Amino acid sequence: MSFKMSWLARVSVCVAVALSSLTAVPALADAQHQAAYETKTVRTATGTHQISTRDLQCLSEALYFEARGEGSAGQQAVAEVILNRVDHPRFPKTVCGVVNQRGQFTYNKGARIREKGTYARVQKIAMAALAGAPRTLTNGATYFHARGVRPSWTKRFERTIRIGSHTFYRSDRRMASN
Template identity: 90%
Template structure:
Protein backbone atom coordinates (compact mmCIF):
# COMPACT_ATOMS: atom_id res chain seq x y z
CA UNK A 1 0.00 0.00 0.00
CA UNK A 2 2.89 2.38 0.77
CA UNK A 3 4.26 1.84 -2.73
CA UNK A 4 0.88 2.78 -4.24
CA UNK A 5 0.67 6.04 -2.22
CA UNK A 6 4.20 7.02 -3.25
CA UNK A 7 3.44 6.28 -6.90
CA UNK A 8 0.17 8.20 -6.63
CA UNK A 9 1.97 11.19 -5.08
CA UNK A 10 4.54 11.26 -7.91
CA UNK A 11 1.86 10.98 -10.58
CA UNK A 12 -0.15 13.75 -8.90
CA UNK A 13 2.86 16.07 -8.92
CA UNK A 14 3.51 15.30 -12.60
CA UNK A 15 -0.11 15.99 -13.51
CA UNK A 16 -0.12 19.22 -11.50
CA UNK A 17 3.05 20.43 -13.20
CA UNK A 18 1.77 19.46 -16.65
CA UNK A 19 -1.51 21.28 -16.16
CA UNK A 20 0.03 24.35 -14.56
CA UNK A 21 -0.16 27.52 -16.68
CA UNK A 22 3.42 28.18 -15.62
CA UNK A 23 4.74 24.85 -16.84
CA UNK A 24 7.52 24.91 -19.38
CA UNK A 25 6.51 24.45 -23.00
CA UNK A 26 6.92 20.89 -24.22
CA UNK A 27 10.00 20.08 -26.24
CA UNK A 28 8.89 19.93 -29.85
CA UNK A 29 10.27 17.52 -32.42
CA UNK A 30 11.36 19.99 -35.09
CA UNK A 31 11.71 23.66 -35.97
CA UNK A 32 8.46 23.74 -37.96
CA UNK A 33 6.46 22.69 -34.93
CA UNK A 34 8.40 25.14 -32.75
CA UNK A 35 7.44 28.04 -35.04
CA UNK A 36 3.81 26.92 -35.02
CA UNK A 37 3.88 26.76 -31.21
CA UNK A 38 5.45 30.23 -30.89
CA UNK A 39 2.98 31.68 -33.41
CA UNK A 40 0.07 30.30 -31.41
CA UNK A 41 1.40 32.02 -28.31
CA UNK A 42 1.50 35.48 -29.91
CA UNK A 43 -2.10 35.58 -31.17
CA UNK A 44 -4.56 37.56 -29.07
CA UNK A 45 -8.32 37.18 -29.32
CA UNK A 46 -10.16 40.51 -29.10
CA UNK A 47 -13.90 41.09 -28.79
CA UNK A 48 -15.26 44.01 -30.82
CA UNK A 49 -18.73 45.13 -31.82
CA UNK A 50 -18.46 42.86 -34.88
CA UNK A 51 -17.42 39.75 -32.91
CA UNK A 52 -14.22 37.97 -31.89
CA UNK A 53 -11.03 38.64 -33.87
CA UNK A 54 -7.58 37.10 -33.65
CA UNK A 55 -4.75 39.62 -33.78
CA UNK A 56 -1.04 38.93 -33.99
CA UNK A 57 0.80 40.60 -31.09
CA UNK A 58 3.69 41.36 -33.47
CA UNK A 59 1.39 43.09 -35.98
CA UNK A 60 -0.25 45.03 -33.15
CA UNK A 61 3.14 46.22 -31.87
CA UNK A 62 4.39 47.20 -35.36
CA UNK A 63 1.20 49.07 -36.26
CA UNK A 64 1.00 50.77 -32.86
CA UNK A 65 4.59 52.00 -33.12
CA UNK A 66 4.03 53.27 -36.67
CA UNK A 67 0.91 55.16 -35.57
CA UNK A 68 2.69 56.57 -32.53
CA UNK A 69 5.66 57.90 -34.49
CA UNK A 70 3.81 58.90 -37.68
CA UNK A 71 0.48 60.21 -36.35
CA UNK A 72 0.47 60.64 -32.56
CA UNK A 73 -0.27 64.37 -32.94
CA UNK A 74 -3.31 63.68 -35.12
CA UNK A 75 -6.87 63.14 -34.02
CA UNK A 76 -8.37 59.66 -34.07
CA UNK A 77 -9.40 59.97 -37.73
CA UNK A 78 -5.87 60.96 -38.72
CA UNK A 79 -4.49 57.95 -36.87
CA UNK A 80 -7.12 55.66 -38.40
CA UNK A 81 -6.22 57.00 -41.85
CA UNK A 82 -2.52 56.18 -41.39
CA UNK A 83 -3.51 52.69 -40.20
CA UNK A 84 -5.63 52.31 -43.34
CA UNK A 85 -2.64 53.15 -45.55
CA UNK A 86 -0.51 50.51 -43.83
CA UNK A 87 -3.23 47.84 -44.11
CA UNK A 88 -3.99 48.86 -47.72
CA UNK A 89 -0.33 48.24 -48.46
CA UNK A 90 -0.48 44.80 -46.85
CA UNK A 91 -3.31 43.98 -49.28
CA UNK A 92 -1.54 45.52 -52.31
CA UNK A 93 0.63 43.29 -54.54
CA UNK A 94 3.54 45.77 -54.69
CA UNK A 95 4.13 45.82 -50.92
CA UNK A 96 5.10 43.26 -48.27
CA UNK A 97 2.31 40.95 -47.11
CA UNK A 98 2.59 41.63 -43.36
CA UNK A 99 2.08 44.71 -41.19
CA UNK A 100 5.64 44.51 -39.87
CA UNK A 101 6.95 44.00 -43.40
CA UNK A 102 5.21 47.17 -44.57
CA UNK A 103 6.19 49.25 -41.53
CA UNK A 104 9.82 48.14 -41.71
CA UNK A 105 10.17 48.46 -45.48
CA UNK A 106 13.25 50.52 -46.21
CA UNK A 107 12.65 54.18 -47.02
CA UNK A 108 8.89 54.15 -46.54
CA UNK A 109 8.34 55.64 -43.08
CA UNK A 110 10.30 58.51 -41.62
CA UNK A 111 10.54 57.54 -37.98
CA UNK A 112 13.63 56.02 -36.42
CA UNK A 113 12.80 52.38 -35.62
CA UNK A 114 15.04 52.53 -32.54
CA UNK A 115 13.27 55.58 -31.07
CA UNK A 116 11.76 55.26 -27.61
CA UNK A 117 8.09 55.63 -26.79
CA UNK A 118 8.00 58.38 -24.18
CA UNK A 119 4.28 59.15 -23.93
CA UNK A 120 2.67 56.01 -22.52
CA UNK A 121 -0.88 57.44 -22.53
CA UNK A 122 -0.57 58.46 -26.18
CA UNK A 123 0.80 55.03 -27.04
CA UNK A 124 -2.16 53.37 -25.30
CA UNK A 125 -4.54 55.49 -27.42
CA UNK A 126 -2.85 54.65 -30.74
CA UNK A 127 -2.74 51.01 -29.69
CA UNK A 128 -6.56 51.04 -29.45
CA UNK A 129 -6.73 52.48 -32.98
CA UNK A 130 -4.30 49.80 -34.19
CA UNK A 131 -6.29 47.04 -32.50
CA UNK A 132 -9.53 48.22 -34.10
CA UNK A 133 -7.87 48.42 -37.53
CA UNK A 134 -6.41 44.92 -37.22
CA UNK A 135 -9.77 43.61 -36.02
CA UNK A 136 -11.34 44.67 -39.32
CA UNK A 137 -12.61 48.21 -38.78
CA UNK A 138 -13.97 49.61 -42.08
CA UNK A 139 -11.37 51.36 -44.22
CA UNK A 140 -13.51 54.23 -45.47
CA UNK A 141 -11.46 57.34 -44.74
CA UNK A 142 -8.75 57.38 -47.44
CA UNK A 143 -10.47 55.87 -50.50
CA UNK A 144 -7.84 53.13 -50.84
CA UNK A 145 -4.75 55.27 -50.23
CA UNK A 146 -1.37 53.53 -50.14
CA UNK A 147 0.76 56.64 -49.59
CA UNK A 148 0.65 59.71 -47.39
CA UNK A 149 2.88 62.59 -46.42
CA UNK A 150 2.86 65.44 -43.93
CA UNK A 151 1.41 68.67 -45.25
CA UNK A 152 4.71 70.58 -44.93
CA UNK A 153 6.58 68.43 -47.47
CA UNK A 154 6.03 67.62 -51.15
CA UNK A 155 7.70 64.36 -52.15
CA UNK A 156 8.42 63.80 -55.85
CA UNK A 157 6.09 60.79 -56.00
CA UNK A 158 3.08 62.92 -54.97
CA UNK A 159 2.71 64.24 -58.55
CA UNK A 160 2.35 60.73 -59.96
CA UNK A 161 -0.51 59.48 -57.78
CA UNK A 162 -4.12 60.46 -57.29
CA UNK A 163 -4.68 62.55 -54.17
CA UNK A 164 -7.66 61.18 -52.27
CA UNK A 165 -8.05 63.32 -49.14
CA UNK A 166 -6.42 65.51 -46.53
CA UNK A 167 -6.96 64.57 -42.90
CA UNK A 168 -5.26 66.59 -40.21
CA UNK A 169 -1.72 67.35 -41.29
CA UNK A 170 -1.48 64.48 -43.78
CA UNK A 171 -2.34 64.20 -47.47
CA UNK A 172 -3.26 60.74 -48.79
CA UNK A 173 -2.75 59.21 -52.27
CA UNK A 174 -3.79 56.14 -54.25
CA UNK A 175 -1.04 54.40 -56.14
CA UNK A 176 -3.18 52.39 -58.55
CA UNK A 177 -4.07 55.44 -60.62
CA UNK A 178 -0.98 57.07 -62.05
CA UNK A 179 -0.96 60.45 -63.73
CA UNK A 180 1.35 61.46 -66.56
CA UNK A 181 4.52 63.00 -65.18
CA UNK A 182 5.21 65.40 -68.10
Protein backbone atom coordinates in the same frame (compact mmCIF):
# COMPACT_ATOMS: atom_id res chain seq x y z
CA MET B 1 -5.90 21.28 3.37
CA SER B 2 -2.36 21.88 4.61
CA PHE B 3 -0.23 24.75 3.38
CA LYS B 4 2.08 22.40 1.43
CA MET B 5 -0.85 20.70 -0.32
CA SER B 6 -2.42 24.05 -1.17
CA TRP B 7 0.87 25.33 -2.58
CA LEU B 8 1.38 22.12 -4.57
CA ALA B 9 -2.12 22.41 -6.04
CA ARG B 10 -1.47 26.01 -7.18
CA VAL B 11 1.88 25.10 -8.74
CA SER B 12 0.28 22.16 -10.56
CA VAL B 13 -2.37 24.43 -12.05
CA CYS B 14 0.29 26.92 -13.17
CA VAL B 15 2.35 24.18 -14.81
CA ALA B 16 -0.72 22.77 -16.55
CA VAL B 17 -1.67 26.19 -17.93
CA ALA B 18 1.90 26.86 -19.08
CA LEU B 19 2.17 23.50 -20.82
CA SER B 20 -1.17 23.89 -22.57
CA SER B 21 -0.16 27.30 -23.93
CA LEU B 22 3.14 25.89 -25.24
CA THR B 23 1.37 23.27 -27.33
CA ALA B 24 -0.83 25.91 -28.96
CA VAL B 25 2.18 27.53 -30.71
CA PRO B 26 4.29 25.46 -33.11
CA ALA B 27 7.90 24.98 -32.05
CA LEU B 28 10.03 27.38 -34.07
CA ALA B 29 13.73 28.04 -34.40
CA ASP B 30 13.80 31.47 -32.75
CA ALA B 31 11.77 33.79 -30.56
CA GLN B 32 11.19 36.37 -33.31
CA HIS B 33 9.35 33.86 -35.49
CA GLN B 34 7.45 32.47 -32.52
CA ALA B 35 6.25 35.98 -31.62
CA ALA B 36 4.67 36.21 -35.08
CA TYR B 37 2.38 33.29 -34.15
CA GLU B 38 1.28 34.65 -30.78
CA THR B 39 -2.17 36.15 -30.92
CA LYS B 40 -4.36 38.37 -28.85
CA THR B 41 -8.13 38.08 -28.67
CA VAL B 42 -9.93 41.35 -29.41
CA ARG B 43 -13.66 41.86 -29.02
CA THR B 44 -15.27 44.43 -31.30
CA ALA B 45 -18.79 45.30 -32.38
CA THR B 46 -18.41 42.83 -35.26
CA GLY B 47 -17.30 39.92 -33.05
CA THR B 48 -14.20 38.36 -31.55
CA HIS B 49 -10.96 38.45 -33.56
CA GLN B 50 -7.48 36.95 -33.18
CA ILE B 51 -4.69 39.36 -34.09
CA SER B 52 -0.95 38.84 -34.19
CA THR B 53 0.82 40.48 -31.25
CA ARG B 54 3.76 41.25 -33.55
CA ASP B 55 1.50 42.99 -36.10
CA LEU B 56 -0.14 44.90 -33.24
CA GLN B 57 3.22 46.08 -31.97
CA CYS B 58 4.47 47.12 -35.43
CA LEU B 59 1.26 48.97 -36.30
CA SER B 60 1.02 50.64 -32.89
CA GLU B 61 4.61 51.89 -33.10
CA ALA B 62 4.09 53.18 -36.64
CA LEU B 63 0.94 55.05 -35.58
CA TYR B 64 2.67 56.45 -32.52
CA PHE B 65 5.69 57.78 -34.40
CA GLU B 66 3.94 58.78 -37.63
CA ALA B 67 0.64 60.17 -36.33
CA ARG B 68 0.63 60.62 -32.56
CA GLY B 69 -0.14 64.34 -32.94
CA GLU B 70 -3.19 63.63 -35.09
CA GLY B 71 -6.73 63.05 -33.95
CA SER B 72 -8.21 59.57 -34.06
CA ALA B 73 -9.33 60.00 -37.70
CA GLY B 74 -5.77 60.88 -38.75
CA GLN B 75 -4.37 57.91 -36.86
CA GLN B 76 -7.01 55.60 -38.36
CA ALA B 77 -6.15 56.92 -41.83
CA VAL B 78 -2.45 56.08 -41.37
CA ALA B 79 -3.45 52.59 -40.20
CA GLU B 80 -5.57 52.25 -43.36
CA VAL B 81 -2.58 53.09 -45.56
CA ILE B 82 -0.44 50.45 -43.87
CA LEU B 83 -3.15 47.79 -44.16
CA ASN B 84 -3.92 48.82 -47.76
CA ARG B 85 -0.26 48.21 -48.51
CA VAL B 86 -0.40 44.76 -46.90
CA ASP B 87 -3.25 43.93 -49.31
CA HIS B 88 -1.49 45.47 -52.35
CA PRO B 89 0.66 43.25 -54.62
CA ARG B 90 3.57 45.75 -54.76
CA PHE B 91 4.18 45.80 -51.00
CA PRO B 92 5.20 43.25 -48.34
CA LYS B 93 2.42 40.91 -47.18
CA THR B 94 2.70 41.59 -43.42
CA VAL B 95 2.19 44.67 -41.27
CA CYS B 96 5.76 44.48 -39.95
CA GLY B 97 7.06 43.98 -43.49
CA VAL B 98 5.31 47.15 -44.64
CA VAL B 99 6.32 49.21 -41.61
CA ASN B 100 9.95 48.09 -41.81
CA GLN B 101 10.26 48.45 -45.59
CA ARG B 102 13.34 50.49 -46.34
CA GLY B 103 12.74 54.18 -47.03
CA GLN B 104 8.97 54.12 -46.45
CA PHE B 105 8.47 55.44 -42.93
CA THR B 106 10.53 58.23 -41.46
CA TYR B 107 10.66 57.38 -37.79
CA ASN B 108 13.67 55.86 -36.06
CA LYS B 109 12.78 52.22 -35.35
CA GLY B 110 14.92 52.28 -32.18
CA ALA B 111 13.21 55.37 -30.73
CA ARG B 112 11.62 55.12 -27.29
CA ILE B 113 7.93 55.56 -26.61
CA ARG B 114 7.75 58.33 -24.04
CA GLU B 115 4.03 59.14 -23.94
CA LYS B 116 2.35 56.03 -22.51
CA GLY B 117 -1.18 57.45 -22.68
CA THR B 118 -0.78 58.37 -26.34
CA TYR B 119 0.64 54.93 -27.06
CA ALA B 120 -2.36 53.29 -25.37
CA ARG B 121 -4.72 55.32 -27.60
CA VAL B 122 -2.92 54.43 -30.84
CA GLN B 123 -2.77 50.79 -29.73
CA LYS B 124 -6.59 50.75 -29.49
CA ILE B 125 -6.81 52.17 -33.01
CA ALA B 126 -4.31 49.55 -34.21
CA MET B 127 -6.33 46.76 -32.57
CA ALA B 128 -9.53 47.93 -34.23
CA ALA B 129 -7.81 48.21 -37.62
CA LEU B 130 -6.29 44.73 -37.36
CA ALA B 131 -9.63 43.33 -36.22
CA GLY B 132 -11.21 44.48 -39.49
CA ALA B 133 -12.51 48.01 -38.90
CA PRO B 134 -13.90 49.47 -42.15
CA ARG B 135 -11.31 51.30 -44.25
CA THR B 136 -13.44 54.18 -45.46
CA LEU B 137 -11.37 57.27 -44.65
CA THR B 138 -8.67 57.34 -47.36
CA ASN B 139 -10.44 55.89 -50.42
CA GLY B 140 -7.82 53.16 -50.86
CA ALA B 141 -4.70 55.27 -50.24
CA THR B 142 -1.34 53.52 -50.17
CA TYR B 143 0.81 56.62 -49.62
CA PHE B 144 0.73 59.69 -47.39
CA HIS B 145 2.97 62.55 -46.39
CA ALA B 146 2.96 65.32 -43.82
CA ARG B 147 1.76 68.76 -44.86
CA GLY B 148 5.20 70.35 -44.55
CA VAL B 149 6.83 68.24 -47.28
CA ARG B 150 6.11 67.62 -50.97
CA PRO B 151 7.71 64.38 -52.18
CA SER B 152 8.33 64.04 -55.92
CA TRP B 153 6.05 60.99 -56.16
CA THR B 154 2.94 63.09 -55.37
CA LYS B 155 2.65 64.10 -59.04
CA ARG B 156 2.33 60.47 -60.12
CA PHE B 157 -0.53 59.41 -57.85
CA GLU B 158 -4.12 60.48 -57.28
CA ARG B 159 -4.66 62.55 -54.15
CA THR B 160 -7.61 61.14 -52.23
CA ILE B 161 -7.99 63.27 -49.09
CA ARG B 162 -6.29 65.45 -46.52
CA ILE B 163 -6.86 64.54 -42.87
CA GLY B 164 -5.18 66.61 -40.20
CA SER B 165 -1.61 67.32 -41.27
CA HIS B 166 -1.38 64.37 -43.70
CA THR B 167 -2.28 64.16 -47.39
CA PHE B 168 -3.19 60.73 -48.76
CA TYR B 169 -2.67 59.25 -52.24
CA ARG B 170 -3.79 56.18 -54.13
CA SER B 171 -1.14 54.48 -56.26
CA ASP B 172 -3.38 52.43 -58.55
CA ARG B 173 -4.56 55.42 -60.53
CA ARG B 174 -1.62 57.14 -62.09
CA MET B 175 -2.08 60.75 -63.12
CA ALA B 176 -1.53 61.79 -66.75
CA SER B 177 1.96 63.19 -67.26
CA ASN B 178 1.54 66.17 -69.63
